[in-house]
Amino acid sequence: xxxxxxxxxxxxxxxxxxxxxxxxxxxxxxxxxxxxxxxxxxxxxxxxxxxxxxxxxxxxxxxxxxxxxxxxxxxxxxxxxxxxxxxxxxxxxxxxxxxxxxxxxxxxxxxxxxxxxxxxxxxxxxxxxxxxxxxxxxxxxxxxxxxxxxxxxxxxxxxxxxxxxxxxxxxxxxxxxxxxxxxxxxxxxxxxxxxxxxxxxxxxxxxxxxxxxxxxxxxxxxxxxxxxxxxxxxxxxxxxxxxxxxxxxxxxxxxxxxxxxxxxxxxxxxxxxxx
Amino acid sequence: xxxxxxxxxxxxxxxxxxxxxxxxxxxxxxxxxxxxxxxxxxxxxxxxxxxxxxxxxxxxxxxxxxxxxxxxxxxxxxxxxxxxxxxxxxxxxxx
Numbered sequence: 001x002x003x004x005x006x007x008x009x010x011x012x013x014x015x016x017x018x019x020x021x022x023x024x025x026x027x028x029x030x031x032x033x034x035x036x037x038x039x040x041x042x043x044x045x046x047x048x049x050x051x052x053x054x055x056x057x058x059x060x061x062x063x064x065x066x067x068x069x070x071x072x073x074x075x076x077x078x079x080x081x082x083x084x085x086x087x088x089x090x091x092x093x094x095x096x097x098x099x100x101x102x103x104x105x106x107x108x109x110x111x112x113x114x115x116x117x118x119x120x121x122x123x124x125x126x127x128x129x130x131x132x133x134x135x136x137x138x139x140x141x142x143x144x145x146x147x148x149x150x151x152x153x154x155x156x157x158x159x160x161x162x163x164x165x166x167x168x169x170x171x172x173x174x175x176x177x178x179x180x181x182x183x184x185x186x187x188x189x190x191x192x193x194x195x196x197x198x199x200x201x202x203x204x205x206x207x208x209x210x211x212x213x214x215x216x217x218x219x220x221x222x223x224x225x226x227x228x229x230x231x232x233x234x235x236x237x238x239x240x241x242x243x244x245x246x247x248x249x250x251x252x253x254x255x256x257x258x259x260x261x262x263x264x265x266x267x268x269x270x271x272x273x274x275x
Numbered sequence: 276x277x278x279x280x281x282x283x284x285x286x287x288x289x290x291x292x293x294x295x296x297x298x299x300x301x302x303x304x305x306x307x308x309x310x311x312x313x314x315x316x317x318x319x320x321x322x323x324x325x326x327x328x329x330x331x332x333x334x335x336x337x338x339x340x341x342x343x344x345x346x347x348x349x350x351x352x353x354x355x356x357x358x359x360x361x362x363x364x365x366x367x368x369x370x
Contacts, residue, residue, distance in 0.1 A: 005302070051322060055294065058328050062287035065280045072283075072336055073348050080355045087362045207329040208359065214326065215363040225318035229298040232325065236291055 005230050007038070012052055012234020019180075019206075019235075020060035020242030021249070022199055022258045026235060027053055028181065028265050034227075044224045047217040051228040052235040053210030059239035060203040060246075067247050069200035071142045071193065074155055078165040078187075079205040082179050083212045085169025092170065102273035105171055106266040112185040113262035117255075126192055127151040144194050156192045164190065169209070179209050181265060184258060195255050199246065279339050283332050290328025297321030330356070 011033045015026030027049040034045035064070055132141045132154040140155040155161075168182035180202040187198035217223050246254065298321045304314035333352060340349035 051325065054325055054329065055291070058287045058294070058325065059291045061332075062284050062291055065284035065287065068277055068280050070280065070283075072279075073345075076336070076348060076352050076355060080351065080358060083355070083358055083362065087366060208333075208355070211326060211329060212359055212362065215359070216366050218322075219363065219367050223322070225315055225322060226302070228322065229302055229318050233295060233298055233302075236295055 008227060008230035009234035012231040013238035015052065016056050016235035016238025017242040018261065019056045020203060020239040021246050022184065022254060022261055026056050030231065032268065043222050044227065047223040048228040048231050050210050050214040050217055051223060052231040054207050054214060055232040055235045056239045057203050057207030057210060059236045060243045061207065063240065063243035064200040064203060064246065068145070069197055070204045071197055071201045072204065073140055074193070075201045075204040077158065077162055078183065079208045081162050081166035082169035082205060082209055085166035086209060086212060089170040099273045102269045106269040109181065109262045109266040113259045117259055127153050142193065142197055144197055153192060153194060157190050161186060161191045180206055181262065199254060283335065286332050286335060287328060290324065294321060294325045297324055
């Protein structure tokens, strides 16, 4: 175990902690840390990051599902189109100018951060005391434990959410950024899902998005298993600590953390687009 | 879904613990005099445990959805597995 091994674990811990706190995979921390700080080949960094996405998801969901924060059905509906979009995105990236796409994506994230700041209480206001009526398989509702007891919320615009998830997957596949950064604000703002549930459901989805990418990278022998194993150890510890903190944190605090992450990521993308 | 959430959480917990144990053992291979190749082989095997964990969880979810007669969601989940492996296979072929 050399010094570098400890750095990998440290990077993994940070990525896992922040990732599980706000429902992101942590790739937004791992990839730049490995490529910019450690001057590593980006393909190796992405391959290891994808493996660590799965570990973040597995560890986070092991804590959050116990607290009934994961909406499995919504996650299933959204992740299918995300994976489909992600496959398409990875091929689109070959033909389009990534610099333009980075600026578009950064603008989208800044817009999402602005909307979250302005409307972060939208889902809190639509909570109900009784189970809302449902008419078909896509007519979903969820429940969340509040101080005043169990409250219910209706998941709005599911079809739009499924469609947008494909676009989110397409963008993330193209830019190599985890889908959570798009999915969490989308679930919160468009589908009306409380942010705590949205973050937990996103963590569930990230496991499959990461798996799709890791399978492709694995098939092409682009996964450095020594690096991946070190990152996974750090990520799992960080995810566990982050998910424990996520259960205790209030939705408002998590929304602020998400806004901060969105702004920082957008600035990073804009800077990267100018390189 | 409350009961299922707890079962799913437990499955993910077992997968996490298994992955951590296997990865630590794998990373310690050079310390006990094993070769680089043996370490890589063992770490890949450990990675397989990590890859299988969400898939096993998904299979349990499918069984649960069939039990609850939520057939649309159950078939959607099966479609997800087909998409996951089919997409990877297609990409492999196209590449």
